[in-house]
Amino acid sequence: MVEASFEDEYPAVGIPRMDEDHAKIAMALRQLIEAVRSDDTTAAKVLARALIERTIEHFFLEKGLMEEISFEFIERHRLAHQDFLTEAQRALEELTERGLTVDCLRWTSETMAWFRNHVRTEDLALARALMLRYGHVAQLPKS
Ligand SMILES: [Fe+2]
Numbered sequence: 001m002v003e004a005s006f007e008d009e010y011p012a013v014g015i016p017r018m019d020e021d022h023a024k025i026a027m028a029l030r031q032l033i034e035a036v037r038s039d040d041t042t043a044a045k046v047l048a049r050a051l052i053e054r055t056i057e058h059f060f061l062e063k064g065l066m067e068e069i070s071f072e073f074i075e076r077h078r079l080a081h082q083d084f085l086t087e088a089q090r091a092l093e094e095l096t097e098r099g100l101t102v103d104c105l106r107w108t109s110e111t112m113a114w115f116r117n118h119v120r121t122e123d124l125a126l127a128r129a130l131m132l133r134y135g136h137v138a139q140l141p142k143s
């Protein structure tokens with residue numbers, strides 16, 4: 001059986017800035033998973049930190065977009081981001097202090113599923129609201 005690639009299951013939401021970030025996060029996550037599979041703790045630490053930093057920037061972008069349109073589900077979406085980051089920081093601490101533990105491995109695989117589900121639900125809802133507000137992606141504010 002051919003395993004579906006990450007991109008196959010990671011749909012574009014139609015807002016270029018969001019989709020570009022999602023692609024970068026997907027790449028960072030793929031690199032982290034490779035390091036974990038190779039049992040390379042040193043690389044995994046660096047890559048986990050890079051993934052978290054990239055994700056923080058991306059969540060900041062989405063927060064700004066949600067505020068711009070007074071998105072009705074902003075609290076729920078913001079909490080989803082916050083919960084993810086809390087878990088991510090915990091996993092990074094575990095990785096730093098104890099290495100590639102079972103919890104770290106679990107977090108890595110759950111993160112793949114989390115992003116996929118989040119993009120397909122919360123992010124897609126935000127993208128639709130943005131398109132509804134601005135009519136067309138090309139008219140979206142550049143900031
Ligand atoms: Fe997103």
Ligand SMILES: [Fe+2]
Pocket residue numbers: 062077081118122123
């Ligand atoms: Fe999001």
